[in-house]
Amino acid sequence: MTPGTIHGVGLGPGATDLMSVRADRLVRQARHIAYFRKAGRAGQARKIVEGMLRADVCEHAMEYPVTTEIPVSDPRYNQQLAAFYARCVDHLRALTRNGEDVVVLCEGDPFFYGSFMHLYTRLQAQAEVQIVPGITGMSGAWTASGAPITWGDDVLTVLMGTMPEDDLTRRIRDTDALVVMKIGRHLDKLRRAVAAAGRTDAAWLVEYAAMPEQRVTRLCDAAAVAPYFSILLIHGQGRRP
Known part of the structure; x- marks a missing residue:
């Protein structure tokens, strides 16, 4: 029996019509789909493909x-997640050994701060894995803002809101254009x-970029708590004709 293939499929920022043609085809044809979610939740990736x-x-x-x-x-954080990813890999490998292809749904792009990367690095030597890139959430965010994120020679920095405050301050001060992800708490x-x-x-805060709930506000006017799907932007003002 020919082993199946695992497809890491980028779904883009949240709107089904922003998925690539290849992603759309794979999702609609898939006999097996896998996706990450928090216990008790539907999972954003699964919501995106509802009806497909x-x-x-x-x-x-x-x-x-x-x-x-x-x-x-x-230390328990990495221990529990490492064991979790190992179980996921075992399950996906069992499916492919039976000749089944599996589509793993990935929000945004599979290789950009996504959970799928942790499966990919473990699966590389064990199974056929193919990646379908997707539009990133940050691209959806700066498009929603209605302004280019970079001009000319602007340097764009992508930060995580989880970083220490001093590091955030230094890097925000030193860059031309800025994207901050994983904001939340x-x-x-x-x-x-x-x-x-x-x-x-x-500074601008974009919530739920490319989704029905999309909202763009100045950081100074934003609510006290940001939803999970929030991205902060500072647009570059670099060289232009």
């Missing part, structure tokens, strides 16, 4: 054992860092 799946599809929900319940600095810290870098007036 064939009637006899087999769904494989991969539920994180921990998300924010344990600090990332706690770190919004107050990010506000302070942006203010300390002297860039509050240039």
Whole structure:
């Protein structure tokens, strides 16, 4: 029996019509789909493909054992996630050994801060894995803002809101254009860092980019808590004709 293939499929920022033709085809034809989700939740990737799946599809929900319940600095965090990814790999490999292809749904792009990367590095030597790139959430965010993110020789920096405040401040101060992801509970810290870098007036918060709930506001006018799908932007103002 010829082993099956695992497809890491980027779904883009959230709108089905922003998926690539290849991603759309694979999702609609898939006999097996797998996706990550928090326990008790539907999972954003699964929501994106609602109404696209064939009637006899087999769904494989991969539920994180921990998300924010344990600090990332706690040794148990990596231990539990490593064991979780190992179980996911074993399950996917069992399907491919039986000749089944599997589509793993990935928000944004599979190789850009996604959980699929942790499967990919473990699967590379064990199975045929193919990647379908997707439009990133940050691309959806700066498009929603209605302004180019970079001009001419602008340097674009991508940061995580989980970083220490001093590091955020330094990097925000030193770059031309900025994207900050994984904000959530770190919004107050990010506000302070942006203010300390002297860039509050240039900062925008984009929530749910390319989704029906999309909202674009200045950081100074944003609510006290940011939803999970939030991205902060500072647009570059570099060289132009």
